[in-house]
Amino acid sequence: MARAARGRPARLSRDTICQAALDLLADTDAATFSLRALGDRLGVDATAIYRHFHDKDDLLREVGDRALAPVTRGFTTSADARDDIRRMCTRLRKTMLRSQVALTLTAFGPTRRGNELRITEVMLDALSRCGLSEEETVMAYHVLIEYTIGSATLDGPLAAPGADRRGTYRTWRADYAGLPVEQYPTSVRMAQKLYPSSDVVFAAGLDALIAGLTGRQ
Incomplete structure (x- = not known):
């Protein structure tokens, strides 16, 4: 929760709201994101957010643009x-x-x-x-x-980390290589070049x- 010293809620600004929204979105997703949950994270009533953003769409557009x-x-x-x-x-x-x-x-x-x-x-x-x-x-x-x-x-x-990705691709290639060659001759022949x-x-x-x-x- 974004709070200032002595346990008081942090002073709200567009920056503090957007950062808290980014953190919340990283923990949840846009579909379940709500201003009420954001207010809880900031330690304020959700209505306080409307002093800085018109509505949820306005806030998400700003957060999305900052992410770019x-x-x-x-x-x-x-x-x-x-x-x-x-x-x-x-x-x-x-x-x-x-x-x-x-x-x-x-x-x-x-x-x-x-x-x-x-x-x-x-x-x-x-x-x-x-x-x-x-x-x-x-x-x-x-x-x-x-x-x-x-x-x-x-x-x-x-x-994922490079080593994890490479392991995933090796598994996929092995699956193609193990196909019945009489049914999938081309896929088997090129299996090690896939992915x-x-x-x-x-x-x-x-x-x-x-x-x-x-x-x-």
Whole structure:
């Protein structure tokens, strides 16, 4: 519980509320998150939170945007538009894999705040610099964002230490290798090549998407 010295409730601010919300979301999830539970964690009545945020949606959008801060922190654009796209998508996926809160809150849609707006601006600008029309730019933006978030969502449960992931992949490959060869000859033959690093798979897919969407073969 966020409390100041002498056991009194901590002075509320947007920062203290957001930090407590991040902690609560890490312990629960967005579906069960409530302002009442947040108030309990802060040691205040839930109504006090409304002095800083309009409602639960307003708060979750702010928390979600703060969770995206590592994506934009220190990011600079370059003369290579395709590299800008690649770096931004890679940063977004990495941030979501490291922050379950960021990944969970994407279900609520774009935050439409500082960090998310910066991501959108960089992506749209880079795609435009690839020579796409506005319609092509917007479609390519959505394809790339959905691919990136989808990859993070799929790989999130496996975002364990490297040794654990490698062990999981070895088990999967062994299962394929042990299939009846008369039924699954190709799967058995290629079993030891299945399930390389998820980062490698993401990068390969991202490069293919960028090449296809921007007309570079």
